[in-house]
Amino acid sequence: MLASLVAEIQVVQVCNNSGSQCTALGPGDVSIARPNEYAYEDVVNEIWSQADIQFEFSYRTWNNSAALNLTASEMNQLLNDQWTAGGTPPPALIDGLQFFFTQAIPSLNTINLPAGFDATRQGTNAGQTQLGLPSPLNATPTGRGVMVNAGVPFSVLGGTLAHEIGHALGLRHIGNPGLGSVGDPTVNLPMTSRNLMWEAGAGPPLTIDLTPLQSFPLTTAQINAVRANGTNPLFDADGNGQPPLKDAPDLTPPVVRIVSTNQTVSESRTEAIDLVIAIDKPAATEVSGNLAVGGNAIAEDFELPISSFVIAAGQSQTTLSINVLDNARGEPTRQIDVTLSNVSGATLSNESRLTITILDDDQPATAIRLVAPSLTAGPRQQPGDNRPTAIQFRATVQTTLSVSSAESTLTVDQVQAFDRDRNSVGQIVQGVFTAELAAGELYALVLPASSVDVSYLIESSAGEETLVRSGFLNLLNPNDVNADGQVTAVDALRVINRLNSLDQTDGGNDDPSTTASQPMSFEDVNGDGSISAVDALRVINHLNAQDGRAGSTAQSEPIPVSPPFPALPLRERLGRDTRGNHSLAEASRTSVKQIACSPHMTDNLGSTVHSQGLIAPSRTKGDANEPALIDAAMGQSSDWWTLS
Template identity: 30%
Template sequence: MQNSSRRLRVENLEHRRLLAADSMIGPQYPEGWGEVSAQSAVAAAEDVISRESSGREAEGESVLKVRLDFSLDSSNFFTTRYPQAKAVMQEVVNEVVDRFNDTLAAVNPPSRSEIQWQPAVLDPRTGALTSLPQSFRAAANEIVVYVRGNNLTGLTRGLGGYNSFGVGYNCPDQACVNQANAFISNLTTRGETGAAASTPSDFAPVVGAITIDTRTDVDWNFGAVDTGEPGQSDFRAVVAHEFAHVLGFGTAPSFSRYVAGGRFAGPKANAVFPGSANIPMNGGSHLASSVRDVVPTTMTGNFDGMLSELDYAILDDIGWEVTPDIRPTVQITTMEQIVPESAGSVTVSATLSAAPSQSILVPVVISGTASANSDYTVTPETFNFASGQRTATMTVNVVDNGTNEGLESLTIRLVDSNVAKLGANTEALVTILDDDGSPVGQTQLNSPEFSSTAITVPGNNLPVAYLFRASANTTLNVTKVGATGPTEAFFVLNEDLEPIGQYNGAGELSVTLSANQNYVLRFEARGTTEQFQIASTAGFQAINNDSPTNLLQPSDVTGDGEVSALDALRVINVLNAAGASEVNIGNEALEEGNYYDVTGDDKVTSLDALRVINTLSGPSSGNSEGATASPSAIAFTPPVADSSETLADEMGPHKSDEIQLDGFVPAVVSVRLADHDHADHGHEHDDDHGDEHDEETGHDHMHDKEFSQSSSAAFAPALVDSVFVEFGASCLA
């Protein structure tokens, strides 16, 4: 029969992101690309299969494996600079492929000499294709990913490419032709028949490539995503994102079939994505940045995490056999605690939806205005769940230092990991009330005379407080007047001196008040005079009522910052004038500007005078106005904690708070930073989220041009994915 001669280009247009071993699988030739010997390549492939299958297929688990090959890497990134990087890539790859049930046919060189082929891998940095040995092979269920480090540009942190094969044959018989066709079919489908359909519904790559940025000014975090310091780039997120492209995200024909009108319409993805519309995209290979505002995803051009359920659903639409996420759900059960600096320690708890079969560690990231070691320590630094245990605790040890710091807080946030997925409640806020600030006795007390005219807080470096009683349920709003934010904190305390309204960092405070309850609106000491507008949803009459109790310093009846015999005498005079042993709060006989209800029981009795006398008889304080305490005039200092019941009874309704706060009312302010502080880290590309990746699109187009110029004529241009990661990708909330 007549010889049959053809030369074909076979390309799998998809990125798949997979990670393998913590040590190199396959030979290493740092001198250059494409110098892998046939013997070592075969040995490496066989070794991977023998070591990594380990009976998992028989157990119904994923058998898909990725061989990370570092033989083309000439940098020192994965060796001397960051030797842990290989292990981290292995972990990320395992986390991804463990969700797949696909089986892929082996790829071996054709046995007939008349069938010639040229395997190649893309150098994502240059856009050139590098020939691999013709003896290259991939074992069954194996994808080979070549990894290298190289200096990238701008905000690019990683690049990914995929396989390209040239196949030609000059066959003397039909059997040879049949083998050539079977070989080509196996290259393009690896047994996944949907990949060969006129409209492909599946994808099965053989080889891919990932390049990691090696510039010395890039600071990498190799820990769990979002656990690094501000300014670090998350290595795991970069690898996961690039690997998803190797898997076909944004690149495979089976992905493109669902793209129309700038949206992705895959049914599995739409089942996860909230709303009725298809998922918006940014270009052809990434989801729009707005998607992550609705549902977690790492597949925007501005990724910041591991693959989410939406990302896996899209891979499912591409053709991968994705299994359900069987990880238990973890969430915080102790969500908010407010403690004095003298509290010693507080416990934060987390629970799992199901007890683990073996012990697991759930990582956390800690952020906030409180400083580790000087303000607190945490033990342990992860939630440690023992086998069969659904609850774990973490202890925050509060450091009682002598520094005047105002209010400080720390947020403990759960991190998504390969052992547990995140539930609804992922954060615990611990607020620490400082006890080293201005003494309460130095606070300027004002009567509530709120109106449409703004109040003025003087810049005399003394705290100012308004003590008032709410006569109706209302919402109190306090807004800084002027364009600049407040220089110091302001807040609202309830009758137990607990902060119930916190300055939000934007010059505004809003808090709900209950009828017939007493409150304190306190402004911390400031050096600049500032004005604040007060508003009440129930009108000013609901908040323009004097509090009958000096919540900050209950025994200071006159509100002059001192506790003296005059305070007890004022109470006695009120009772004598009324000719009664008891006067109800609101009685006309009570003179405004005095805080007669020392005990806080809504009435004036001889017990209130006794409470003042007991305060005068208490121990002297270093907070007194003079060098020594005077029995007739002392600055407020609560009694020292005592085990006797008599002293406990004498303390009244505020005994616990007074002891813990040591006579000081701290600044209460909690400013939560945004996840990404773009202004601080120079994310000029993020000024407009709608166009944040125009630079990336231009980068891809540049590579397309390079492909047409530098790729071998034997191969069609292949795709390159250019990924940009913010310098502030790890900025913590």
């Protein structure tokens, strides 16, 4: 396993000028050497593992006969990067440590350097290294050392090299006084204690039954000093400003995930939805994969131009676009599930799914239950009938809506809220759905379907009395007056009957809150706070437009609904202008009994109208291809469908 700090050690094999004679790098007992590697590498890394440091070895040669048997002067030149002894110059300093393996070096008493020297306990192996202390001893550490391999066992050769590495990173021999700093500690040990930094002839003798780690331990002070020095830019050897020890590279592959949050949008949305795919760290190589699309959405509902993704090397994310398509046809709520698969160059996160819920703006799903209670806040039980519930309400003041689970096994992940424009609002924070609400605005809170009865707690930061009945507007689909999940002629008749029933009350009161005992109905189609013929016209025009999209040959012109129109208690009737277009006539005192619709619309009234207790149409003479006008106005043409 890779240590927390790593460094390069470049082993330079010294050869004669022609390269025909080179210093041996392997141990004397070649039978224990691993193929293509030198066994002392393992010894060095085993010893330095106690400091959580790992060295990566590299090799090269230097053809210079003069360097095979170094004099004291040549030793000084080589260790201080001032070679003037002739021949090919030595390799350049590296961003790490550099050790020259040669055949002979001068004796200790001829070397005038603040450096460590170690003839092994057997006296057959030696090393010389510039002491890695920038000030005051060496103004410019070079990270260089010289090793002599006299054919000793690999454990001795590895121990000597590990010892010289200690000098290069600022450690003195045991007992030698340091500067009193972390980077140059004074370490005193009894002669019976083993340690990597004993000088030649000191410390207990080596025994063959001990492992390298047992033979050459380090004290805590030594470990701290080496780690501090090795990561200090003052120990830069090649002038690039980087210390020899580096943080170990993170070799784990990046983790890729979808960072875009789940969204609920209207199918009329024109702005593209960003699909952001990211990795947790810049990738060294390209990261790619496939996009899998699931859910009940079909090709007519959305557009995702490509089926794969690529994050270029060095980048951390890519952004794709999903376009929602408005197919102008009533349909259930659609869902797009985008997941990542077949990922290359990264590990796939559990967060690899994006869910986009598309709300139909022509007609909502038939399964939804729409309610408008007097007060929304408080405990709310969601029936286990596999139907979602939409709770409509108005915020009387600016407040924060919160929805939490009243049961430990229930989450609020699928709770949603929408404003009057059917934009999704709110977010989930620490398992609680929250949404900021504006004073006086209408909202719909949608609780997901469940197969068992579940309980939610709905709260308002300003008090439960601040979330009140929203009025008679179907926020999710204004044209669906009776909230049965579809828009039909029945919805227009609901408005007409409501107008007629209000006409019979004293004063024509149009306050929806006074009729809470009546069946759930949402006649304020245009959301202006009152119920008028305009609301019926909105539904009729929607149905006529639906007829046209369905390919009907009998289409009526849209009825103008430009304001202002008188609301209740006035009643309006519909007629035709001189061009034959449907329009609002002047207000009269007759009940509203005339609306424009296509033959297809009236053909589908039938028993549905009777079953809901509405006024049913009866057919009079007239062209079946003529746009129908439900009418019983005084003396009007009988070439219409009429109410009986």
